[in-house]
Amino acid sequence: MTTAAPSLPQDEVELRRTRHLHPTQWRNPEPASRYHLVVIGAGPAGVAAARAAAAAGARVALLERAQIGGTSLNTGCVPSKALIRTARLCADLRDAARYGARVSDETAPPDFGRAMERMRRIRARLADDDSARRLVASGIDLFFGEARFAGTDCLRVDGTMLHFAKALIATGARPNIPAIPGLVETGYLTHENIFDLTTLPPRMLVIGGGPLGCEMAQAFCRLGAKVTLVQDRPLFLPREERDAAQLLSDALARDGIAIRLNNRITAVRGQGETRFVEMVSDNYHSTVEVDAILTGIGHVANVDGLDLERAEVECNRASGVRVDDFLRTSNPRIYAAGDVCMEHKYAHAAAAAARLAVSNALFRGSERLSRLVIPWCTFTDPEIAHVGLYVREANRRGIPVKTYTVPMHEIDRAVIDSEREGFAKIHVQDHTDRILGATVVARNAGDMINGLTLAMESGLGLRRLERVIHAYPTQAEVIRAATDAYRASRLTERVRARLTRWLDKT
Amino acid sequence: MSEKYSATPASAAAGRPSLDALDDESLLDRLQRAACDYFTQAGNPHNGLMADTSREGSPSSIAVTGFALSCYPVAVERGWMSRAEALQRSLAALRFFRASEQSDRPDATGYKGFYYHFLDMHTGGRTWTCELSMIDTAMLIAGMLTAREYFDTDAAAERDVRELADEIYLRVDWHWAQDGKSTIRQGWKPECGFLHYGWDGYNEAIVLYALAAGSPAHAITDECYRAWTLTYQWENLYGHDFLYAGPLFVHHYSHAWIDFRGIRDRFMHEKRCDYFENSRRAALVQREYARRNPNGFAGYGESCWGLSACDGPSVGRLDASGEPHRLFGYSARGVPYGPDDGTVSAPAVLASLPFEPQLALQGLRHMLAQYPEMLSGDRLAASFNPSLADSHGRPWVSDGHYGLDQGIVAMMIENHRSGLPWRLMRRNPWLVRGLRRAGFRGGWLENVAPETSR
Ligand SMILES: Cc1cc2nc3c(=O)[nH]c(=O)nc-3n(C[C@H](O)[C@H](O)[C@H](O)COP(=O)(O)OP(=O)(O)OC[C@H]3O[C@@H](n4cnc5c(N)ncnc54)[C@H](O)[C@@H]3O)c2cc1C
Numbered sequence: 001m002t003t004a005a006p007s008l009p010q011d012e013v014e015l016r017r018t019r020h021l022h023p024t025q026w027r028n029p030e031p032a033s034r035y036h037l038v039v040i041g042a043g044p045a046g047v048a049a050a051r052a053a054a055a056a057g058a059r060v061a062l063l064e065r066a067q068i069g070g071t072s073l074n075t076g077c078v079p080s081k082a083l084i085r086t087a088r089l090c091a092d093l094r095d096a097a098r099y100g101a102r103v104s105d106e107t108a109p110p111d112f113g114r115a116m117e118r119m120r121r122i123r124a125r126l127a128d129d130d131s132a133r134r135l136v137a138s139g140i141d142l143f144f145g146e147a148r149f150a151g152t153d154c155l156r157v158d159g160t161m162l163h164f165a166k167a168l169i170a171t172g173a174r175p176n177i178p179a180i181p182g183l184v185e186t187g188y189l190t191h192e193n194i195f196d197l198t199t200l201p202p203r204m205l206v207i208g209g210g211p212l213g214c215e216m217a218q219a220f221c222r223l224g225a226k227v228t229l230v231q232d233r234p235l236f237l238p239r240e241e242r243d244a245a246q247l248l249s250d251a252l253a254r255d256g257i258a259i260r261l262n263n264r265i266t267a268v269r270g271q272g273e274t275r276f277v278e279m280v281s282d283n284y285h286s287t288v289e290v291d292a293i294l295t296g297i298g299h300v301a302n303v304d305g306l307d308l309e310r311a312e313v314e315c316n317r318a319s320g321v322r323v324d325d326f327l328r329t330s331n332p333r334i335y336a337a338g339d340v341c342m343e344h345k346y347a348h349a350a351a352a353a354a355r356l357a358v359s360n361a362l363f364r365g366s367e368r369l370s371r372l373v374i375p376w377c378t379f380t381d382p383e384i385a386h387v388g389l390y391v392r393e394a395n396r397r398g399i400p401v402k403t404y405t406v407p408m409h410e411i412d413r414a415v416i417d418s419e420r421e422g423f424a425k426i427h428v429q430d431h432t433d434r435i436l437g438a439t440v441v442a443r444n445a446g447d448m449i450n451g452l453t454l455a456m457e458s459g460l461g462l463r464r465l466e467r468v469i470h471a472y473p474t475q476a477e478v479i480r481a482a483t484d485a486y487r488a489s490r491l492t493e494r495v496r497a498r499l500t501r502w503l504d505k506t
Numbered sequence: 507m508s509e510k511y512s513a514t515p516a517s518a519a520a521g522r523p524s525l526d527a528l529d530d531e532s533l534l535d536r537l538q539r540a541a542c543d544y545f546t547q548a549g550n551p552h553n554g555l556m557a558d559t560s561r562e563g564s565p566s567s568i569a570v571t572g573f574a575l576s577c578y579p580v581a582v583e584r585g586w587m588s589r590a591e592a593l594q595r596s597l598a599a600l601r602f603f604r605a606s607e608q609s610d611r612p613d614a615t616g617y618k619g620f621y622y623h624f625l626d627m628h629t630g631g632r633t634w635t636c637e638l639s640m641i642d643t644a645m646l647i648a649g650m651l652t653a654r655e656y657f658d659t660d661a662a663a664e665r666d667v668r669e670l671a672d673e674i675y676l677r678v679d680w681h682w683a684q685d686g687k688s689t690i691r692q693g694w695k696p697e698c699g700f701l702h703y704g705w706d707g708y709n710e711a712i713v714l715y716a717l718a719a720g721s722p723a724h725a726i727t728d729e730c731y732r733a734w735t736l737t738y739q740w741e742n743l744y745g746h747d748f749l750y751a752g753p754l755f756v757h758h759y760s761h762a763w764i765d766f767r768g769i770r771d772r773f774m775h776e777k778r779c780d781y782f783e784n785s786r787r788a789a790l791v792q793r794e795y796a797r798r799n800p801n802g803f804a805g806y807g808e809s810c811w812g813l814s815a816c817d818g819p820s821v822g823r824l825d826a827s828g829e830p831h832r833l834f835g836y837s838a839r840g841v842p843y844g845p846d847d848g849t850v851s852a853p854a855v856l857a858s859l860p861f862e863p864q865l866a867l868q869g870l871r872h873m874l875a876q877y878p879e880m881l882s883g884d885r886l887a888a889s890f891n892p893s894l895a896d897s898h899g900r901p902w903v904s905d906g907h908y909g910l911d912q913g914i915v916a917m918m919i920e921n922h923r924s925g926l927p928w929r930l931m932r933r934n935p936w937l938v939r940g941l942r943r944a945g946f947r948g949g950w951l952e953n954v955a956p957e958t959s960r
Contacts, residue, residue, distance in 0.1 A: 405741045409842070
């Protein structure tokens with residue numbers, strides 16, 4: 001065992017967060033004889049479900065064993081994006097001269113301690129929104145403690161039995177630790193404790209090139225660490241399309257990250273404070289020396305200790321709680337939403353699914369998860385955002401696809417900002433204007449994907465989208481450029497000839 | 507053994523008219539001859555193996571050897587080589603591969619009928635610890651099959667060519683190369699088994715899939731080709747609809763052997779296009795990219811384009827604005843996402859000749875006039891980079907010559923001039939069978955006997 005796990009400073013900021021998210025003197029309420037809905041887990045899914053049910057007048061209990069806000073607020077979206085903001089600024093400062101701006105000392109390293117402090121302050125500030133007090137004020141019975149099913153219609157929390165008409169499992173997921181010999185012995189970081197760091201590890205190795213691995217590798221590199229990013233596949237973000245993954249790989253390399261694609265880690269050894277990570281690519285063996293390892297490839301559903309068998313809820317280790325398209329588990333009283341059961345693990349997806357589950361559970365709705373149009377974004381620089389189908393999915397389903405591609409270098413604002421890297425690809429059903437999906441790679445792709453999501457959700461095709469006027473100059477004009485391309489390609493020779501004839505007459 | 511296989515071109519014959527004074531036909535003739543000559547200079551006559559590049563100590567590349575085999579018939583027809591010499595050279599290669607070691611030993615020449623990407627020029631064994639390469643094997647085999655079709659007389663030696671080519675083709679275990687998956691793997695090493703490089707999307711592999719589907723002995727599964735085409739993306743870029751692939755060479759390599767005019771698979775049928783037309787559009791997209799020149803590189807324009815897999819500068823220099831210029835060395839440059847460091851490939855432009863004769867020639871003439879340094883002894887360098895000019899304004903130019911460039915240039919000029927390589931391969935029964943199994947229909951495919959076999 002090498003270094004001890006990082007420990008979070010117990011300052012005023014952290015006390016404030018605890019006060020909001022898990023007050024130390026908390027006393028669970030007297031339970032109602034039977035709840036319309038019991039929600040297990042107070043992450044984005046659980047909170048959204050409890051609020052929706054309470055707003056509709058249902059008697060609802062919300063159970064949380066740790067902190068309200070779940071992964072998203074405490075160890076996920078919020079802290080990571082706060083750090084990424086600082087990291088992006090560091091990269092901009094490094095680029096300052098190119099823009100004719102000047103920084104007094106370009107070589108001064110970022111102040112990691114301050115960056116983490118800022119992140120903690122922001123996290124505590126956002127904790128206020130979903131604080132215990134506010135949830136109770138909105139009519140929710142909030143229980144702290146470990147939940148455990150006692151039967152098909154009841155569960156126990158902190159020694160108290162709760163009976164329910166319906167229940168929602170929203171217990172999220174935790175990082176999966178790869179079975180690498182020596183990893184456990186030498187110690188590693190996951191998203192659960194990396195945000196507790198107060199000093200920057202000088203050399204860091206990130207295992208796994210999915211969204212979290214790429215985001216954190218780039219952030220820590222920009223904050224001054226020497227980062228190696230190891231991925232056992234040929235490209236990062238295997239789910240995204242090849243061009244997006246390739247552009248990201250180029251961007252990460254440009255930042256100075258040592259990229260190890262197609263590398264499998266075989267062992268980790270510790271010696272003093274140093275860790276030696278051994279890997280193999282085809283038949284080339286190599287060893288990288290680092291001070292810290294960040295891991296957590298993939299997720300495992302948080303179901304241990306829930307006694308799901310007693311509730312007759314089926315579950316499997318790889319994909320979590322088994323649900324149908326209505327988010328109902330094998331027990332018709334019990335639903336699930338969020339990371340515990342969904343393939344796409346995002347806060348907004350968890351919340352949207354939870355609302356859908358509440359409507360199905362309490363109000364006999366028949367809404368389908370597959371009908372939701374859910375975008376997502378990897379917050380690297382450039383960002384990689386996607387909504388809807390990928391081309392390969394459409395191909396597999398036999399839907400003919402045509403993609404309108406606009407490189408960002410075609411967009412004035414991207415040129416003005418010197419942010420020419422990236423593209424928008426809008427996939428439409430061939431010979432129609434129906435949008436099937438889109439991928440945007442751009443510095444602020446996450447913001448840009450929302451317009452396309454809006455279009456898809458409201459059934460606007462490229463023809464209608466063409467009429468949307470975009471403010472000039474904005475990077476979102478890339479969408480207008482795609483509709484222009486659509487119009488140009490629709491204007492067949494025949495139509496053009498007819499237009500010319502008409503013009504000649506006037 | 508210390509024979510050197512150098513491919514330094516015979517110094518440009520003095521007194522010949524300069525290239526820009528020549529009409530198109532004579533210009534192409536000169537360039538094509540110099541390209542073909544690479545194969546008489548860079549080969550080992552004993553085993554028929556061809557050097558990957560003209561650089562000192564270069565190993566042999568099996569793909570370049572495949573190009574060599576395809577270019578001998580061209581050289582014969584053009585009167586640059588006797589039929590006897592071409593036969594001799596082709597037999598040397600075929601006999602070598604037929605007798606070479608096929609086993610899972612790390613220094614063998616091949617395994618399961620496939621061959622290692624790079625072989626020792628002398629011993630013919632695997633060099634470095636390179637991979638058993640499926641696509642490069644396909645190009646080698648395509649060369650052998652070209653020879654099989656060309657040497658069609660009853661002379662014993664010519665019959666030998668045909669028998670050897672068939673034997674070598676028939677023993678390739680294409681099905682094994684699927685490794686139980688839906689598509690063909692790209693490589694294999696005795697040290698670690700199949701390699702997993704992401705090989706999604708359209709690329710130069712149609713010739714591989716067609717040959718693999720045509721084998722009566724070890725064909726890929728029925729769904730294999732279709733599974734690969736499911737990774738295609740049909741895109742509208744710069745006003746052109748096309749089956750997208752970034753690097754220009756992707757739109758050429760399979761086309762060196764396969765006449766795609768008028769024949770269509772299911773994908774192209776749906777898109778009302780064909781692979782020939784698609785390569786034409788790819789050239790237009792490349793040219794449009796260079797015209798727009800998003801990164802502002804020197805020289806780029808309507809007559810200076812061609813981003814492809816090629817050599818490039820790797821040692822950093824500052825550009826005019828004092829910014830360090832990122833350089834990518836040998837890499838697969840592509841449009842529109844690069845990587846782009848200002849390096850373009852004239853051979854890639856010339857290889858677009860059959861698809862866009864006028865634009866390719868116009869581009870080539872312009873580049874030759876502006877950057878004569880990229881031509882030595884009538885042979886095109888792999889690439890040049892006008893953004894990295896020396897104090898005399900001369901561009902960076904890739905050292906020596908690459909066999910792949912010379913091969914594709916010689917073949918595509920011939921396909922443009924006479925269509926000889928296409929014509930030869932149109933009658934190859936294995937290719938015809940493979941194209942049909944892959945779902946190609948129409949055009950010349952309808953006019954060949956269903957299962958021509960000698
Ligand atoms: C580093 C990182 C960055 C991320 N960035 C983004 C991003 O930018 N955008 C985005 O959309 N998503 C992001 N995510 C993913 C996002 O955080 C999750 O998808 C989201 O938190 C899932 O919400 P959830 O409610 O399903 O589960 P969680 O947020 O995990 O909440 C589950 C809750 O259930 C509680 N619980 C578990 N078991 C029990 C039990 N037996 N009894 C009582 N309570 C229990 C847990 O304590 C937890 O509070 C990120 C994740 C990480 C790790």
